Amino acid sequence: MVLDAPRTALRAAELDPPRPEVGEVLLEVAACGVCRTDLHIVDGELDRPHLPLVPGHQIVARVVEGGERFAPGDRVGVPWLGWTCGECRYCRSGRENLCDRARFTGYDRDGGYAQLAVADERYCFPLPDGYPDIQAAPLLCAGLIGYRTLKLAGDAERIGIYGFGGAAHIVCQVAVHQGRRVFAFTRASDQAGQAFALELGAEWAGDALGPPPEELDAALVFAPAGELVPAALKAVAKGGSVVCGGIHMSDIPALPYELLWGERVLRSVANLTRADGTEFLELAPRVPVKTQVETHPLERAGVALDRLRSGAIRGAAVLVL
Ligand SMILES: [Zn+2]
Numbered sequence: 001m002v003l004d005a006p007r008t009a010l011r012a013a014e015l016d017p018p019r020p021e022v023g024e025v026l027l028e029v030a031a032c033g034v035c036r037t038d039l040h041i042v043d044g045e046l047d048r049p050h051l052p053l054v055p056g057h058q059i060v061a062r063v064v065e066g067g068e069r070f071a072p073g074d075r076v077g078v079p080w081l082g083w084t085c086g087e088c089r090y091c092r093s094g095r096e097n098l099c100d101r102a103r104f105t106g107y108d109r110d111g112g113y114a115q116l117a118v119a120d121e122r123y124c125f126p127l128p129d130g131y132p133d134i135q136a137a138p139l140l141c142a143g144l145i146g147y148r149t150l151k152l153a154g155d156a157e158r159i160g161i162y163g164f165g166g167a168a169h170i171v172c173q174v175a176v177h178q179g180r181r182v183f184a185f186t187r188a189s190d191q192a193g194q195a196f197a198l199e200l201g202a203e204w205a206g207d208a209l210g211p212p213p214e215e216l217d218a219a220l221v222f223a224p225a226g227e228l229v230p231a232a233l234k235a236v237a238k239g240g241s242v243v244c245g246g247i248h249m250s251d252i253p254a255l256p257y258e259l260l261w262g263e264r265v266l267r268s269v270a271n272l273t274r275a276d277g278t279e280f281l282e283l284a285p286r287v288p289v290k291t292q293v294e295t296h297p298l299e300r301a302g303v304a305l306d307r308l309r310s311g312a313i314r315g316a317a318v319l320v321l
């Protein structure tokens with residue numbers, strides 16, 4: 001499925017098979033998760049994709065050939081981080097997620113909305129056994145970047161999660177496993193989302209713009225709505241953090257300094273490091289994280305994106321090949 005230009009529908013196309021270069025693997029895609037970032041790319045909110053583009057960066061695939069790290073038939077996962085330079089000040093200080101020259105899967109290079117894909121083998125992950133392909137796909141971005149977002153909240157006990165989609169439904173399970181208390185914030189009218197959060201171990205679910213039932217130690221904002229930032233700052237206790245987990249967000253309204261005062265911290269999360277991935281994929285089966293997915297055949301990628309845009313998806317959407 002190909003994006004020719006932002007704000008146009010994806011097009012089913014027959015492309016030449018991609019060829020792996022040195023250090024790359026050719027992959028037969030089994031499943032590819034649909035991420036809100038894909039939506040930001042298709043909708044033109046992330047504005048420098050290589051075009052025409054095959055989107056998709058939560059790829060579960062089998063190795064066909066190429067590289068040295070894996071054998072043909074091995075199952076691997078391909079995340080958003082597709083390549084880094086290894087030389088810049090970020091790469092040299094354990095922060096390859098911030099690499100100046102990073103290349104991202106399904107953005108700078110073709111991704112997994114396809115039968116075949118290529119990836120740099122150094123950025124692929126072996127996947128834990130016990131997760132069928134479609135259940136494993138959302139671990140690769142919703143899970144990984146959600147986990148990094150939670151880590152940046154430190155040892156906060158009372159965690160507010162704003163927006164209860166793909167990342168939140170995974171992070172909620174991890175946070176509860178770690179003994180934290182989870183409070184889920186959704187649109188006031190989203191009764192289904194609130195019920196879903198309670199099923200996954202949140203102890204409270206309610207209106208994101210209303211008052212929290214008690215002070216929070218950290219808030220994780222996954223919904224791309226800037227107006228949630230002042231609401232989340234208002235909900236956290238002194239010294240608490242608000243961590244924004246998305247790659248794009250609407251403008252944050254002006255806010256009184258008083259909301260930040262008291263050593264409250266506001267920060268974003270950018271991308272992932274390979275260390276995040278290794279750590280999270282080791283942790284997920286021990287929780288165990290159970291992903292809720294709805295599946296769509298590849299050619300219905302546009303339908304999956306529409307459902308994500310309208311908030312209709314419970315958990316995560318996955319394209320199956
Ligand atoms: Zn770099």
Ligand SMILES: [Zn+2]
Pocket residue numbers: 035036037038057080141142
């Ligand atoms: Zn993603």
